[in-house]
Amino acid sequence: MASEEEGFQVFVQQHWRSLNRTAFLLTGDRGRAEDLVQSAFEKVHRRWHHVSQMDAPLEYVRRVMVTTAISWRRRRGSGEIPSLSVDVGLHDPYERIDQREQLIGALRQLPNKMRAALVLRYFEDLSEADVAAAMGCSVGTVKSHISRGLQRLREKIGDEPGRLSLPDDPALRRA
Known part of the structure; x- marks a missing residue:
């Protein structure tokens, strides 16, 4: 024992x-x-x-x-969901920190299962099969959550040049 x-x-x-x-x-x-x-x-x-x-x-x-x-x-x-609006300059030394905060704020606004799928897939770097096992659902459901979640993040954050690159941004892994 x-x-x-x-x-x-x-x-x-x-x-x-x-x-x-x-x-x-x-x-x-x-x-x-x-x-x-x-x-x-x-x-x-x-x-x-x-x-x-x-x-x-x-x-x-x-x-x-x-x-x-x-x-x-x-x-x-759901309660109150804080939003973060930041004007980031091109030479802002804190730009990556601001982007990470903006990403985390956008993640908070996603439905639970969608957020869990994105966190496990891109922050924990699990395969889709491992995410499905962790969430207790099918791989197809995970793919759907990820696809829809990334689309919502792009809508909330904007996927413009010079902004966050979803989902391969290295800042994602250091959140």
């Missing part, structure tokens, strides 16, 4: 940072992101004996996190 507990602690230490980043992208709030990761770890801890035997426990934790984030959002409603 003690070795299982130690194994869980090691797992948490190894994956806390990356899961926290994913949770921030899913929730748009650092405090809620930490709550989401803690909630996912709490749920997984109860079943750690079984989860630790899985081929991919990290993917299982991601799935728990995504489903928890979606259920939280359903319960709390």
